[in-house]
Amino acid sequence: MFSLRTRVFLFFCLIAVSGLAILWGALWLGVSRNPDDLSGAIVLAGISGSFALIALTVAAWLLFDEIVVKPIQRLAASMRARAHTGVDVEVDTYSARFLGDLAPAVHAVSRRISDSAMETARAVTSETSRLAEEKARLTALLTEIPVATILANAAHQIVLYDGQAAEVLAQGGVPRLNAPLFDYFDEDSLRVGLDRMNKTGLEQKFELKGLDDGLVFEAVLKPLDEGDYMLLIEGQTMHTSPNVARPLVYDFELLGKRPTGDLATTPLRSLVYTVFDTETTGLLPHKDEIVQIGAVRIVNGRIVAGEEINQLVNPGIPIPASTTQVHGVSDRMVQDAPDIVHAAGRFHHFARNSVIVAHNAPFDMAFLRRHAEKCGLVWDHPILDTVLLSAVLFGANETHTLDALCTRLKIEIPEMHRHTALGDATATAQALVQMLPMLEGCGMRSFGEVIEETRRHGRLLQDMN
Incomplete structure (x- = not known):
């Protein structure tokens, strides 16, 4: 030797x-x-x-x-x-x-x-359990109070919402951390209350209008430090079990953050990502149709539990039996589902002010863009592709399927969730969360630097499609 x-x-x-x-x-x-x-x-x-x-x-x-x-x-x-x-x-x-x-x-x-990681994990386990117990007690307490609670930062972006607030927000779309309140409520009515609060420095009671005609809430604004504030909506009670609904969603790191104008120089972890996947009637974007859309959100480098879309879509054409065998979606399952206009509109709202992420994004986006005019939508979101990120981090010569990427990163996709839109979107999001610090470790800390590097591997997507 x-x-x-x-x-x-x-x-x-x-x-x-x-x-x-x-x-x-x-x-x-x-x-x-x-x-x-x-x-x-x-x-x-x-x-x-x-x-x-x-x-x-x-x-x-x-x-x-x-x-x-x-x-x-x-x-x-x-x-x-x-x-x-x-x-x-x-x-x-x-x-x-x-x-x-x-x-x-x-x-x-x-x-x-x-070995060092295991020792550290054992050291923090007890503290994590204590924090989880405290959160559970806080959740139970908020559930008993008939007031929907929303915490917003000075840029009017949602930092915290409880279960009651989630039901209120859902009337204007899927609730989202870091989303502007104006995505869910009438901006003029909200600014009336905000102006009075800012002038007096005191809490203000006012009528808050929803985006739909006739939707009015009795609301209270309470000022906090540095322009942050609480929005309380009275008379709201949970209509579902607290064990089923997501009772408390928050990220206090959003309190000190303000939107930046230049996407290219924005740090990777400061971006909001909407990771999605579609299941279709076939593999031809110019003639086949979407039957399911799944999506999750990543804020501050973490997947936000509960903020997701799992939407069946009526394609308007028969689903081939061979395709049903792959993703499990049948004609019977989608017969009462909304059409692409409604489903795409809901996803478009869900993805507002975020970077859209997919594994082989050109394939999924081709289906959405084909119906853009009919849906009245413009898909001008910045897009990141995990196929290209995999090539940047692991080398272009490796295999870059979703299964191969998950195997490298020790991500398990339950068999029942594989080839479902939400299951694959969740796996892609887990992969992205792990790849973000790896990209930073390679010196790519901003969105622009990552996009510049991925352009060198664009040929991979052409070959895949």
């Missing part, structure tokens, strides 16, 4: 010996073919030797790429995933077998990181 240095030395010795053999072989060929013409012999030797040297160079490059470059890329990707996501990734020691002790050393470091 040779050492790594010996292997590298022998590799270059092989190149040197092969080069000399080509040189003398070319000279012999030239002289043997033109024994009486020295210039002709030299020309023939030069031509044949040049082609042979090119072939040697290509062979050496292919061999070096296979036994050195690709294994190093795989080791680097494994270590990056382990360092930035906490995923216990198996180190591919077999593909790196020609790199001497590098793969075992990487494996040892990875094991040590895993």
